[in-house]
Amino acid sequence: xxxxxxxxxxxxxxxxxxxxxxxxxxxxxxxxxxxxxxxxxxxxxxxxxxxxxxxxxxxxxxxxxxxxxxxxxxxxxxxxxxxxxxxxxxxxxxxxxxxxxxxxxxxxxxxxxxxxxxxxxxxxxxxxxxxxxxxxxxxxxxxxxxxxxxxxxxxxxxxxxxxxxxxxxxxxxxxxxxxxxxxxxxxxxxxxxxxxxxxxxxxxxxxxxxxxxxxxxxxxxxxxxxxxxxxxxxxxxxxxxxxxxxxxxxxxxxxxxxxxxxxxxxxxxxxxxxxxxxxxxxxxxxxxxxxxxxxxxxxxxxxxxxxxxxxxxxxxxxxxxxxxx
Amino acid sequence: xxxxxxxxxxxxxxxxxxxxxxxxxxxxxxxxxxxxxxxxxxxxxxxxxxxxxxxxxxxxxxxxxxxxxxxxxxxxxxxxxxxxxxxxxxxxxxxxxxxxxxxxxxxxxxxxxxxxxxxxxxxxxxxxxxxxxxxxxxxxxxxxxxxxxxxxxxxxxxxxxxxxxxxxxxxxxxxxxxxxxxxxxxxxxxxxxxxxxxxxxxxxxxxxxxxxxxxxxxxxxxxxxxxxxxxxxxxxxxxxxxxxxxxxxxxxxxxxxxxxxxxxxxxxxxxxxxxxxxxxxxxxxxxxxxxxxxxxxxxxxxxxxxxxxxxxxxxxxxxxxxxxxxxxxxxxxxxxxxxxxxxxxxxxxxxxxxxxxxxxxxxxxxxxxxxxxxxxxxxxxxxxxxxxxxxxxxxxxxxxxxxxxxxxxxxxxxxxxxxxxxxxxxxxxxxxxxxxxxxxxxxxxxxxxxxxxxxxxxxxxxxxxxxxxxxxxxxxxxxxxxxxxxxxxxxxxxxxxxxxxxxxx
Numbered sequence: 001x002x003x004x005x006x007x008x009x010x011x012x013x014x015x016x017x018x019x020x021x022x023x024x025x026x027x028x029x030x031x032x033x034x035x036x037x038x039x040x041x042x043x044x045x046x047x048x049x050x051x052x053x054x055x056x057x058x059x060x061x062x063x064x065x066x067x068x069x070x071x072x073x074x075x076x077x078x079x080x081x082x083x084x085x086x087x088x089x090x091x092x093x094x095x096x097x098x099x100x101x102x103x104x105x106x107x108x109x110x111x112x113x114x115x116x117x118x119x120x121x122x123x124x125x126x127x128x129x130x131x132x133x134x135x136x137x138x139x140x141x142x143x144x145x146x147x148x149x150x151x152x153x154x155x156x157x158x159x160x161x162x163x164x165x166x167x168x169x170x171x172x173x174x175x176x177x178x179x180x181x182x183x184x185x186x187x188x189x190x191x192x193x194x195x196x197x198x199x200x201x202x203x204x205x206x207x208x209x210x211x212x213x214x215x216x217x218x219x220x221x222x223x224x225x226x227x228x229x230x231x232x233x234x235x236x237x238x239x240x241x242x243x244x245x246x247x248x249x250x251x252x253x254x255x256x257x258x259x260x261x262x263x264x265x266x267x268x269x270x271x272x273x274x275x276x277x278x279x280x281x282x283x284x285x286x287x288x289x290x291x292x293x294x295x296x297x298x299x300x301x302x303x304x305x306x307x308x309x310x311x312x313x314x315x316x317x318x319x320x321x322x323x324x325x
Numbered sequence: 326x327x328x329x330x331x332x333x334x335x336x337x338x339x340x341x342x343x344x345x346x347x348x349x350x351x352x353x354x355x356x357x358x359x360x361x362x363x364x365x366x367x368x369x370x371x372x373x374x375x376x377x378x379x380x381x382x383x384x385x386x387x388x389x390x391x392x393x394x395x396x397x398x399x400x401x402x403x404x405x406x407x408x409x410x411x412x413x414x415x416x417x418x419x420x421x422x423x424x425x426x427x428x429x430x431x432x433x434x435x436x437x438x439x440x441x442x443x444x445x446x447x448x449x450x451x452x453x454x455x456x457x458x459x460x461x462x463x464x465x466x467x468x469x470x471x472x473x474x475x476x477x478x479x480x481x482x483x484x485x486x487x488x489x490x491x492x493x494x495x496x497x498x499x500x501x502x503x504x505x506x507x508x509x510x511x512x513x514x515x516x517x518x519x520x521x522x523x524x525x526x527x528x529x530x531x532x533x534x535x536x537x538x539x540x541x542x543x544x545x546x547x548x549x550x551x552x553x554x555x556x557x558x559x560x561x562x563x564x565x566x567x568x569x570x571x572x573x574x575x576x577x578x579x580x581x582x583x584x585x586x587x588x589x590x591x592x593x594x595x596x597x598x599x600x601x602x603x604x605x606x607x608x609x610x611x612x613x614x615x616x617x618x619x620x621x622x623x624x625x626x627x628x629x630x631x632x633x634x635x636x637x638x639x640x641x642x643x644x645x646x647x648x649x650x651x652x653x654x655x656x657x658x659x660x661x662x663x664x665x666x667x668x669x670x671x672x673x674x675x676x677x678x679x680x681x682x683x684x685x686x687x688x689x690x691x692x693x694x695x696x697x698x699x700x701x702x703x704x705x706x707x708x709x710x711x712x713x714x715x716x717x718x719x720x721x722x723x724x725x726x727x728x729x730x731x732x733x734x735x736x737x738x739x740x741x742x743x744x745x746x747x748x749x750x751x752x753x754x755x756x757x758x759x760x761x762x763x764x765x766x767x768x769x770x771x772x773x774x775x776x777x778x779x780x781x782x783x784x785x786x787x788x789x790x791x792x793x794x795x796x797x798x799x800x801x802x803x804x805x806x807x808x809x810x811x812x813x814x815x816x817x818x819x820x821x822x823x824x825x826x827x828x829x830x
Binding site for chain 2 (some may be wrong): 193200201
């Protein structure tokens, strides 16, 4: 069997076991209501995590995600409430800006050969700073179009609600999976993450791919910002602090190698859901501090990185064994 | 040489890197339907020539012609479009992707805007079937051996370019059987009319498969001939050159052979690296180690110094068993090693002469017993004087020194630790003639002082000048030893060029 898929299976197994354990303690968690809320509550995280998966698959990192989400939220709030722009137009403007922002970071990373960590760190400060330039207040968004989108849901059997934003996240994941495995762009992302020099020598357009990856991450961060603003009905400069780290955690727990080249978008979905399950459990329990989420996520991250290292080590050992024989 | 037109011709190619002429007016022709060996020692200019051909480097002057048309190869992509496919030394593929992806990336068959995996895998199977290779093309490339990866790389290169195929040491990591498979495929491609450039340092393979051979030395064309008309001994002397004339008479050879050899290595070896060998060396001896690149010279040095651990064998020092599994252990036993590639393995360019010289001694003393600045200065001053290191002051970063002086700094570093057994891997490579003679004089002096030295060199005349004994290597094994009056350039060349079956002295 391919050892590469093993982290994915491990994640899936942990996800099922965690959910089963929760249901065992709180049978009420086994319902479409909880499932629906899981999707709605983590929609923005999931959408941003799809972008992060591509970035990490290519061997990079994008630290600007959380700031870009906050930036989008504030920008939407300002445009809609202060300038009376229709939300749809505001969405288009926000997505355009965040995509160009991402593409710009990609171009700097590629052409100036600056590590992605540094460039996106700068991007993180820049986007967060721009929020404060626009406003330091939390601006509520009160618009009938928002109310309409927020009220949009499909009633699942059992009373659960598959909301618009929950559905949107699922759609983004499906598009992400198709792009990763069935598009030229997807194959280039894996190629760049596998070995940049080889990819270049094999004729992969590395520049276009790198810029595309960060543009995509920017776009999806913008989309996550829109979802976040629909979810909270407000724009606030200090929102979504540290979300980039949550998405990185989801991607790694989902079985994607931080060194790039190996991983699955579907794994990231499970990574997001695992984080959601832990949070839901804490809500059900009622006595635990919400910081327990962070502790459990930390432990999971450690174990997954260890698992990946062991698998890489084992597969290396096996290759040398076979080539030696 | 005009019976068949050249498929790919280069004329008078020159290429310089900062202060160093890598190619100096080289002519080279590949014809359709031939396998052409490109030979030369390290630094002879093989790789640079290949990189010029494949568009990685732009030549400073000279013409590249394809079918008689002068072309300007802009980049690797352009070279491929012109029909030149290259398989680099380290297989440059993507082990994290499937075999089919590796064959078709960048030109996957599409359907409705998506990659048509089924068609791609079908084509990949067909393509590999031409090479009698039946793989699961959907599984990761990393699951297959290096040999198979190499064949996949060749299949890709031929499929994409299909006129000239450049193979940079394709057999370096292959075993005998895998090499046979590769050769069968090369013969098949030759029959299809491809021009194949084959870089190797296994001379037997040159005679086995190549039609013609071009030899480079020091960036210049040293010779070009039909393989069948070039005796092996002549080929080797073309590669190694016999230009260096050293007047110093080797007097130590007349001395009696030491009764006790303090350092004894028995049956040391490592699979796929070097066959088990015995080596004894006593104080006041210089063992020269001769052999072509890839014959196992550097591998021997690495095993002796504990950089690579030996699978077999044991070491005795002064009659006591010793275990050398790390360089630290080797240093503790009084060993020193000046590596072959001083730029990447030896000097630390940004550190000063003083710091570079005190490095090994500091490492030997441990982290908590720091050499003070004054001690370092005293040490550095001493060696700068003793070895005549030409530098304006000892605080100058080593990267600004000339090659010969850099080499002396590394020597000083090890001499500071007072080694009993010093291994020098190509101490005279890439340094000018004057510095050359100084290094040789230094080797003689150290030996007279009672140090045991093992010197690896490609320069035969040089080995003759200082060695008390000579070990000759071929095909990753120690093939023989010469001592006393047997040490002559022609004897050494003869042993290097000897047939594998032939008895070695």
